[in-house]
Amino acid sequence: MEATPRRGRHLLVSSLLACGLAILAGCSVAPLPELKPNVPETWRNAPAGVAPPSADLHGWWQALGDPALDDLVQRALQNNLDVAQAAERVRAARIQNRHSHDPYLPSLHGRTNDVIDPDTTASYFVVGFDAVWELPLFGAWQSSKRVAAGQEGQANAALRGAQVSLVAEVSRRWIELRTAQEQARLLGAVRDAQQERLKLLQVRAQLKLVPPVEVAKTQAELAHTEAALTEPQQAINASAQQLAVLLGQPEPDPAWLTPGPQPRLGAWQLATAPADMLRARPEIQSAEADVLRAAGELGMSRAEIYPHIGLGASLQWSANILSNYRVHTGEAISSYGPILDVPLFDWGQRVAAAHVKDHELKAAVYAYRQAVLQGVAEAETAMGDLEQTRIREEALQRASQAVDTSMAALRKRAELNLGSNLDVQEGLIENQRTQIELVGAIAQRDLAYVALYKALGGAPLPPPPSPAPAPAAGGAD
Numbered sequence: 425m426e427a428t429p430r431r432g433r434h435l436l437v438s439s440l441l442a443c444g445l446a447i448l449a450g451c452s453v454a455p456l457p458e459l460k461p462n463v464p465e466t467w468r469n470a471p472a473g474v475a476p477p478s479a480d481l482h483g484w485w486q487a488l489g490d491p492a493l494d495d496l497v498q499r500a501l502q503n504n505l506d507v508a509q510a511a512e513r514v515r516a517a518r519i520q521n522r523h524s525h526d527p528y529l530p531s532l533h534g535r536t537n538d539v540i541d542p543d544t545t546a547s548y549f550v551v552g553f554d555a556v557w558e559l560p561l562f563g564a565w566q567s568s569k570r571v572a573a574g575q576e577g578q579a580n581a582a583l584r585g586a587q588v589s590l591v592a593e594v595s596r597r598w599i600e601l602r603t604a605q606e607q608a609r610l611l612g613a614v615r616d617a618q619q620e621r622l623k624l625l626q627v628r629a630q631l632k633l634v635p636p637v638e639v640a641k642t643q644a645e646l647a648h649t650e651a652a653l654t655e656p657q658q659a660i661n662a663s664a665q666q667l668a669v670l671l672g673q674p675e676p677d678p679a680w681l682t683p684g685p686q687p688r689l690g691a692w693q694l695a696t697a698p699a700d701m702l703r704a705r706p707e708i709q710s711a712e713a714d715v716l717r718a719a720g721e722l723g724m725s726r727a728e729i730y731p732h733i734g735l736g737a738s739l740q741w742s743a744n745i746l747s748n749y750r751v752h753t754g755e756a757i758s759s760y761g762p763i764l765d766v767p768l769f770d771w772g773q774r775v776a777a778a779h780v781k782d783h784e785l786k787a788a789v790y791a792y793r794q795a796v797l798q799g800v801a802e803a804e805t806a807m808g809d810l811e812q813t814r815i816r817e818e819a820l821q822r823a824s825q826a827v828d829t830s831m832a833a834l835r836k837r838a839e840l841n842l843g844s845n846l847d848v849q850e851g852l853i854e855n856q857r858t859q860i861e862l863v864g865a866i867a868q869r870d871l872a873y874v875a876l877y878k879a880l881g882g883a884p885l886p887p888p889p890s891p892a893p894a895p896a897a898g899g900a901d
Contacts, residue, residue: 456570456719457789459712463800469808484882485595488687488870493598496667500594503672507590510583517572517579524572528560550742556763558734567723574717578710584881585706592878594670596871597663598687603867604659605683607860611653614856618646621849628846688866689873705799705881711792718788722781728774732765799879806876813869820862827851827858 485497501507533554560568622642628634664676737760767774834851837843876882 457715457785459715459789459792463796469804469811484877485591485874487690487873488595488599489690490598490602490685490687492684493595493687496594496598496671497591500590500671501587504586504590504670505672507583507586508672510579510586514576514579514583517576521569521572521576524568525560525565527568528558528565530555530557550740552738552740555737556734557736558732558763561733562727562730563723564727567720567727570716570720570723572720574713574715574720577713577716581706581710581713584704584709588706588878588881590670591882592874594667595874597667597670599867599870599874600659601663601667601680602684602686603863604656604663606686606863608653608656608660609683610856610860610863611649611656614853614860615646615649615653617849617852617856618642618649621846621853622646624844624846624849686863686866687870689870705795705879708792708795708799708881711788711795715785715788715792718781718785722778722785725774725778725781729767729771729778731767732763734763734765736761736763799881802879803876806872806879810869810872810876813865813872817862817865817869820858820865824855824858824862827855831855 483494485493533556535552535554536550622639625634625639625642629636629639660681664680667680668674668676737758739756739758741756831851834843834848838845838848
């Protein structure tokens with residue numbers, strides 16, 4: 425008749441104990457700060473007529489209209505060694521995150537030992553097992569998870585940062601390579617026109633139709649053009665070599681050194697609102713993860729202030745292996761009970777460590793806000809640069825069209841014997857120089873576009889790195 429009330433009392437005590445442990449486990453968890461940065465609702469330097477908001481940044485470099493660049497980006501994402509390093513660190517952080525609670529799981533240790541009696545009359549072989557389970561109280565369970573999650577978040581942000589930098593650098597190097605090849609072609613045309621002009625002036629100088637100073641001036645201009653031809657060639661060599669490094673290969677592809685069309689930004693529109701774009705910025709993602717890690721470390725330091733409570737058990741078995749040269753039956757000794765570790769003399773040091781972690785959490789929040797402000801500033805600056813380079817490109821495009829019209833008129837006059845071939849060569853030189861300026865303006869706008877999407881955190885989002893393969897069972901033969 426008394427079994428039922430006794431069972432009810434045991435159930436009540438167990439329930440109260442479980443509730444108490446749950447309260448102890450949850451207390452002292454540092455609250456996560458609210459991360460709601462103030463960002464502008466619209467971009468101040470965005471061009472008029474933007475598209476509806478969207479946070480999709482996949483394939484942003486395709487707006488440059490160069491299939492060769494598309495192929496280079498994909499190859500770089502697969503083969504770049506910096507990205508591969510960052511991916512391995514992500515895998516390591518994920519493994520660590522999955523096992524963040526392991527220190528608070530029950531552990532069992534087995535050991536053996538030979539114990540020799542000082543009087544050399546006995547020798548014992550001891551086998552023992554120790555089991556320890558430290559209860560993750562006072563917020564240690566949640567805090568340890570936050571630390572591991574923050575470290576994984578920082579690894580993910582580093583991987584995304586490596587991808588962003590890689591795609592931007594591949595695009596920049598390819599734009600510079602193709603631009604230098606086009607500049608070299610146009611400078612070669614200027615040199616050829618100057619050589620023809622020099623020949624015509626030398627004939628006229630022999631006929632006393634022009635002073636010798638005109639010939640000397642043209643020779644100097646020709647020499648300057650030949651010297652200028654070395655600059656794009658240097659840029660071609662440097663860009664090709666850096667592309668090889670970015671793609672993880674020892675030398676450039678021969679196809680890169682064959683001149684091709686210059687990448688050119690088409691009809692571009694800003695298709696994202698500020699808050700959407702800034703969430704993809706690796707620096708902000710890293711700062712946010714650092715806040716999570718700092719909050720976890722604060723919780724861990726607060727848990728260290730309180731006693732460590734756990735359960736322990738021990739089992740030891742010994743046998744005399746010296747007497748009569750045979751093993752005698754030994755005896756087993758066991759013990760179990762609670763474990764209590766109370767900080768006494770170093771309690772003040774632990775409290776100070778908790779205060780340190782509290783200040784570090786506040787510093788992490790300030791760093792996050794700074795990262796947001798820096799991201800907005802860089803994006804606005806890059807947007808303004810892109811708009812100004814667009815205006816410059818359009819102005820030089822109009823100048824090029826006017827020079828083309830003038831060139832067509834000079835050729836027509838030469839055909840009608842109303843003008844000289846010398847005028848045609850001078851017009852050709854002016855036309856090619858205008859084209860060189862236009863090529864530079866196109867490249868500047870392309871590079872400003874790359875800088876903008878880098879500032880906005882633009883990069884493809886490939887599948888996350890797969891877990892490392894599990895080791896095969898068994899060892900090597």
